[in-house]
Amino acid sequence: MTIVTQVLLFASYVILGLAMAIIPPRLFGMPEQMAQLLGVIVFFGAWQIQNMFTVRRIEKETSARVAVLEDVTTILRGDLERTRRKTDKGDEKSDVLVSELKVLHTLLTQVMEREVELKAKPGKAPAKRGGKAGRLEPTEEEVLALSLEHADKGKEDQPVAVADVATAPVEEKVAAPVVPEASNVDGADLDIEEIELTPEEAAMAVVDEGDGETMEPVQQDVVPEGVEPGSAVSGRAPRRPAAGSAGVRTAKKAQIRIIKREDQLLSVVRSSLAENRVDLYLQPLVGLPARRSMHYECFSRVRDEEGRIILPRQYMKVAENKGLIGTIDNLLLFRLIQLVRRLGKRRPKVRFFINMSRHSMEDEEFFPQFVDFMSANTEFRDRLVFEISQEDYYLLEGDVKDRLLALGRKGFGFSMDLVKDFNKDFTILGEHKFQFIKADLKDLQLAHPEEGDVEAFKSFIRRHGMQLVASRIESEDDVLEALEAKVEFAQGYLFGEPTSANQLSSEF
Structure with a gap:
């Protein structure tokens, strides 16, 4: 509204008020004071009514302008996001190039240092690499050792960081980190506790007593093909044998080496790490009732110099005690990242569960770097699920849980494994x-002994954003019980034993 219009309206209201103050006394004999009061009321009332309509009109115009501004802001945000994505792609290519140059520079530095060492020790012949003695050619072990920035060789219990090497192209060869030198183990007769073997594992196992004699197969009852193995070896309930393992050894599978002495086991683990003999194995999590592979849990498998497998439950405690578990975790994570990069956008709903040990999470050097690396590489958040046992999680300090929560806020998910205490507050886990x-x-x-209890628990955790997985499904009876309980996901040897990731390439 212009100033002229406001002046004219003001004048009209004055004239109307004067009319109400002058005309009634002359025509109707109204007292002059009352007429004057009526004129004042008419003037101010008309003025306020005009102001009210003006304010409403201004509010409508302002709302329309705000709506237009919001639309423009939305368009600008879209343009900004598209620009940011293009910039990020360019940054990723630059990061890959920088990572390659950093690895190459450090590798050449170590080669030069190795030449100096060899000149200082003329009595020690250089190791053979690539089949040619005396040739100082960089090995795969050196590449990963350097790219993992494992510079502090004297710290035996310090895990290594994966930030530099994990961003390298997937075509790079995987290599093993530098492993702390083996320490002298007092007491050569340190025996390792007996471990349980499944019938399939027992069929492939050989026992190494550590006395230098020929290894003997594990004593077992050979089960005829088509007959369910019993529980005499593993102590578990009978289950249907996996494909290719019904009472006979399959030539395609590597033997399992059962080592009886701790010092010998430690030596094998160190050698396997130093020579890059740690493999990624995957076991499917299937959806019920279709039994289709939906996700995969990741395991590490250590091989000795002859290709025989050392089971994790045998070497895990020794690796934790000797500070090697962080190195194994890093290798497993690195191989998984390579697999995820190769997988690309295929099967976008598939998640990979990777176990995190309490030892690694409580390491003040490794874990903050790990969290920073994952936070900076959020493209993995839709693929990786970090699995923590219930016992380990509730033993963690508050600052470690805070770091995990920070990782969760970046979009990464977690899985609680080996749940036995169902009286915990699962609402907090969802948060x-x-x-x-x-x-x-x-x-x-x-x-949950009563009928419907498991289904009620599943519905409760689902309301808080979690899904239920039943593990150790080893027979068809177990499947029926899981279906009756309305379990969503299942895992066990019945659906598939851990298999090398290389052998599962066709499924991806």
């Missing part, structure tokens, strides 16, 4: 970005 709750089927049934 801390846990997406899966995994428990043995027998433990689920023991904690």
Whole structure:
């Protein structure tokens, strides 16, 4: 409204008020004071009514302008996001190039240092590499050792960082980190506790007593083809044999080496790490009732110099005690990242569960670097699920849980494994970005004995963003029980044993 219009309206209201103050006394004999009061009321009332309509009109115009501004802002945000994505792609290519140059520079530096060492020790012949003695050619072990920035060789229990090498192209060859030198183990007769073997594992196992004699197969009852193996070896309930393992050894599978002495086991683990003999194995998590592979859990397998497998449950405790578990975790993570990069956009809903040990999470050097690396590479958040056992999680300090929560806020998910105590507050787990709750089927049934209890628990955790996984499904009876309980996901040897990631390439 212009100033002229406001002046004219003001004048009209004055004239109307004067008219109400002058005309009624002359025509109707109204007292002059009352007429004057009526004129003042008419003037101010008309003025306020005009102001009210003006304010409403201004509010409507302002709302329309705000709506237009919001639309423009949305368009600008879209343009900004597209620009940011293009910039990020250019930054990723630059990071890959920088990573390659850094590895190459450090590798050449170590080669020069190695030449100096060899000149200082003329009595020690250089190791053979690539089949040619005396040739100082960089090995795969050196590449990963350098790219993992494992510079502090004297710290035996310090895990290595994966930030530099994980951003390298997937075509690079995987190599093993530098492993701390083996320390003298007092007491050469340190025996390792007996481990349980499944019938399939027992069929492939050989025992190494550590006395230098020929290794003997594990004593077992050979099960005829088509007959379910019993539980005499493993102590578990019978289950249907996996394909290709019904009482006979399959030539395609590597033997399992059972080492009886701790010092010998430690030596084999160190040698395997130094010579890049740590493999990524995957076991499927299937959806019920279709039994289709939906996700995969990741395991590490250590091979000795003859290609025989050392089971994780045999070497895990020794590796933790000697500070090697962080190195193994890093190798497993690095190989998984390579697999995810090769997988690309194929099967976008597939998630990979990778176990995190309490030893690694409590390491003040490794874990903050690990969190920073993952936070800076959020493209993995839709692929990786970090799995923590219930016992380990509730033993973690508050600052470690805070770092995990920070990782969860970046979009990464967590899975709680080996759940046995169902009286914990699962609501808090949902708030801390846990997406899966995994428990043995027998433990689920023991904690929820009444019909419908398991389904009620599944519905409860689903309301808080988590899904239930029943593990150790080893027979068709177990499958029926899981279906009756309305379990969503299942895992066990019945659906598939851990298999080398290279052999599963066709499925991806």
